[in-house]
Amino acid sequence: MNFLVVVITFLIMEGMTWLIHKYIMHGFLWILHRDHHDHSNHGPAEKNDYFFLIFALPTIALMYYGTVNDFNIYFYIALGIAIYGMAYFFVHDIFIHQRIKFLRNTKNPYLLAIRRAHKQHHKHTGKESGECFGFLWVPIKYFKMYFNKNRPDHA
Secondary structure (H helix, E strand, O other): OHHHHHHHHHHHHHHHHHHHHHHHHHHHOHHHHHHHHHOOOOOOOOHHHHHHHHHHHHHHHHHHHHHHOOOOHHHHHHHHHHHHHHHHHHHHHHHHOOOOOOOOOOOOHHHHHHHHHHHHHHOOOOOOOOOOOOOOOOOHHHHHHHHOOOOOOOO
16 A cells, blocks of 8 residues: 555656646746756756755655654655655756766667657746646657657667
């Protein structure tokens, strides 16, 4: 049962990420997210990185509260959120934005589709008119681009 709670929480986080990204990060907290789009900060960190703390603190609180009474459901919800957060960090910060040079020349169709959708998202430098607010699931058209067996780079 606990494993199921972790998996369901992880999956729900994709929808939450879409909503938070579209309506909060591109909404009233655009002031923190803007430099992620316009690259006005040339240092190793961005204001956008504060979202790590914004999302980590409630997760830590849930995890703590979930351990007070013999690992109740709150702990497993927090664990699902934390695992999603780690996946987000590795895929978004390391793979897509190459903060650590890793998988630069991948041929994996799924990873290429995610990278392409994120590039389309960053094509818009303002907070309006965005697209592809999700993270691990992106519009089908990007998957089709790279899962097509007849594309020229398939040899």
